[in-house]
Amino acid sequence: MQKIQIPKGTKDVLPDQVYLWHHVEQIIRDTTRHFGFSEIRFPAFEHTELFLRGVGDTTDIVQKEMYTFLDKGGRSITLRPEGTASVVRSVVENGLYAGTLPLKVYYIAPVFRYERPQAGRLREHHQFGVECFGSASPEADAEVIALADTFLRRLGIDGLTVSINSIGCSACRPMYHAALKEYFAPQIDDMCRNCKERLEKNPLRLLDCKEDHCHAIAKDAPKTIDYLCDECAEHFDYLQCCLDAMGIAYKVDSRIVRGLDYYTKTVFEFVASNIGAQATVCGGGRYDKLVETLGGPATPGLGFGIGIERLLMVLEASGKTVEAPPGPSIFIGSIGDRAGLAAQVLVCRLRQLGISAQRDLLGRSLKAQMKYADKLKAKNTIIIGDNEMDEKSAMMKNM
RNA sequence: GUGGGUGUAGCUCAGAUGGUUAGAGUACCAGGUUGUGGCCCUGGGGGUCGAGGGUUCGAAUCCCUUCAUCCACCCCA
Numbered sequence: 023m024q025k026i027q028i029p030k031g032t033k034d035v036l037p038d039q040v041y042l043w044h045h046v047e048q049i050i051r052d053t054t055r056h057f058g059f060s061e062i063r064f065p066a067f068e069h070t071e072l073f074l075r076g077v078g079d080t081t082d083i084v085q086k087e088m089y090t091f092l093d094k095g096g097r098s099i100t101l102r103p104e105g106t107a108s109v110v111r112s113v114v115e116n117g118l119y120a121g122t123l124p125l126k127v128y129y130i131a132p133v134f135r136y137e138r139p140q141a142g143r144l145r146e147h148h149q150f151g152v153e154c155f156g157s158a159s160p161e162a163d164a165e166v167i168a169l170a171d172t173f174l175r176r177l178g179i180d181g182l183t184v185s186i187n188s189i190g191c192s193a194c195r196p197m198y199h200a201a202l203k204e205y206f207a208p209q210i211d212d213m214c215r216n217c218k219e220r221l222e223k224n225p226l227r228l229l230d231c232k233e234d235h236c237h238a239i240a241k242d243a244p245k246t247i248d249y250l251c252d253e254c255a256e257h258f259d260y261l262q263c264c265l266d267a268m269g270i271a272y273k274v275d276s277r278i279v280r281g282l283d284y285y286t287k288t289v290f291e292f293v294a295s296n297i298g299a300q301a302t303v304c305g306g307g308r309y310d311k312l313v314e315t316l317g318g319p320a321t322p323g324l325g326f327g328i329g330i331e332r333l334l335m336v337l338e339a340s341g342k343t344v345e346a347p348p349g350p351s352i353f354i355g356s357i358g359d360r361a362g363l364a365a366q367v368l369v370c371r372l373r374q375l376g377i378s379a380q381r382d383l384l385g386r387s388l389k390a391q392m393k394y395a396d397k398l399k400a401k402n403t404i405i406i407g408d409n410e411m412d413e414k415s416a417m418m419k420n421m
Numbered sequence: 422g423u424g425g426g427u428g429u430a431g432c433u434c435a436g437a438u439g440g441u442u443a444g445a446g447u448a449c450c451a452g453g454u455u456g457u458g459g460c461c462c463u464g465g466g467g468g469u470c471g472a473g474g475g476u477u478c479g480a481a482u483c484c485c486u487u488c489a490u491c492c493a494c495c496c497c498a
Contacts, residue, residue, distance in 0.1 A: 027489075082496055086422080104498090133498080138422080140492060149498060237495090281497060291498095302498060329498030357456060390450080392458035400458095407456060421458070 031137070031145025033331070042334055045344045046177065047130060050150050053173040054128045057165070059152055062127040064108045066134075070098040076107030076316055078283025080224040085216075087135040101134040104282065105151040106309070106325055107316070113155060114318035123156030130330070142300030142332050150333075152306075153325035155313070160257045163288045163308060163324060164264035170292060170304050170326055171270050177333070178342045182303060185275035186265075186290040187247065188258040189226070192311060194251035195286075199225045201244040209239050229279050245276040254287055261288060284309040288324065297335040304328045349399025350378040352418075355391040357407035365406050396421065 028034060035043055054061075070090050077084050089101040102108055109127060112118070118125050132148050139145060152169060154162055167184070174182060190198055202225040206213070210221055213228075213236045220227040229240050250258065265272055272290075280289045289307035306326025313321040337344070352372060356365035365381045372379035380398060382391045388405070395403050403419045410416040 030489085087496085135497080137496075138494095139490090140494095143497070147498065151498095299493065299495095300497070305498060327498055332498060355457075387451085388456055389452095389454080389458080394458085396458040403457080405457065409456085419457075 029145070031139040031143075033144060033146075041347050042337070042344055043330070046150075046330060046333060049173060049176050050128070050130060053169065053176060054152065057126070057169045057172075059126040059128045059154075059169075062109060062112065062129055064105075064112050064129070064131070065102075066132065067099050067101050068108055068111065070100040072107050072111055072316070073100055073103060076110065076284060076312060077104065078224065080220055080227050081281055081283055083135060083281060087137055089134045089136055102131070103135045104133055105129055105131055105149055105327060106153060106282075106284070106312070109151075109153045109325075110312050110316050110318070110323070113321075114313060114316055119155060119313065119318055119321045124162065125155040126152075128152045140300065141298035142329075142335060144331060147332075148330040149327040150330055151325060151327040153323060155321050155323040158310065158322040160261040160288070161264060162322075163257075163261045164268065166306065166324055166326060167265065167272075167290055168268055168270060170306070170328065173328070174292065174304070174333075177337065179303075179333070179336055179340065181340075182292045182294055182336075184270065184272040184290065184292050185278055186261070186272050186288065187275055187278045188250055188254055188287050189246045189279060189285060189289055189307075190250050190254050191286045194249055194254050197251075198244070198246055198249035201249055202226070202228060205243050206239070213239060224283065226279060226283075246279075247274070247276045257287055280305065280307060284312040284315070286310045290326070292328075294332070294336045294339075296339040297332060300332070302329075303332045303336060348378075349401065350380040351401050352377060352379045353391075353395035353398060353400035353403045354379060354381040355388060355395065355403055355405045356381065357388055357405070361406040361408065361411055364411060368404075368406075 051061075070088070073084055073088060079085070083103050088103050091099055093099050109129065113125065129151050130148065131151070132146050134146050136145060137143060150173075152166060154166055167186075171184070174180070189195075203221060206217075206221055206225065206228055210218055217228055217236050228236070229243060247258075262272075262274075275291075278289055278291055285307040287308045287310065290305070291302050292304035294301045294303050304326050306324065308322070308324035310322040313319065313323060352369075354365040354368050356362045369379040369381050380395075380400065382394055386394060392403065400421055403421060404416045405419075406416055
């Protein structure tokens, strides 16, 4: 029979590697608890409409990267390409905005994007994400960034570059859009078809067009940061004040825009330098209009996503080692059928007592059983043969 | 979507200019030690040379096609 391969851009986590994931997940749970975030879980697929409206129908993610299909009932369904839209949907649907605010939640979830795989880029990857609803204050921004920073440090990752920017709000965005249109309009005839569409629908997207020619034109476009309204400028200033006070090093990078439409005001990234070209480990920002966009009451929010696969790449590249899980406390070797049955009973009793115990199940020779015990990293071994059966005693050997 | 690299044993890889039964290391199994792991020695099993087609007396090697994979652009986590 022919082998069936794993789908392009996906990865198995094999038994000898899974402890690394457990380690990361443990630190996620500890850190989020310390910061007061609770877990939320939500489905792997949603109505396509959620992402069209939430993420934005002019984004690359929505335009060419979604796994979208019709189910047997004729509904358009999409495998989630990111987590925030689903969380907001759930918050609105379950009326969580009416509970105690701020509402602080986190998730660990696979997300799906149809892209060309390369180092650090998969079609299915896993994100640790955090969302905070109800606070419009830059202090909430600072707290979310501090959570990412604390989490990464607990994992032993430092040396990431933290970049922040502000892309304005609904008040100042029109002025910036006007500036962008004014800049791009004279050159729009030379730009691609998508850009012509973007000029009217979402000028911000003009900044990250893939076409070389468009990209060149966009390089000298006006910067968001020069067009902030007083409120946004003040928000951004105070965020920096908070970060300075908390001792979190960052730089302001006016080029970061983010590829999702829902962001307002603060956007930020944590970028690694040693895992190849796809180096953004954490990306996030504020989205003060998203809850309304998805049918809820006006509720500010913000969050981030951290790519777990990239995190593990950084961990490995930095030479950080994670302690591997311990082997069994006791390995019972046996010679002959009579002793074999006794060994089977013994490991069973030990396990009932909460002691990890193993024995050979392949009928190996004693020598091979010892090798096997060594491979399992057993801490102690006991050998049972006829002598031990008769004397009802056995020697325990410390490996 | 565009460009480049690579596909030979479970894994990491040798196999110039085509030439008999395709190799090494490692892992696995067995023996050396008839009841004791790690180190060492000996032996063993394991391959449609990614797939399909072509050239040739003869192809892992040359040509075409295709698939997979890696890296980069771009975008993102």
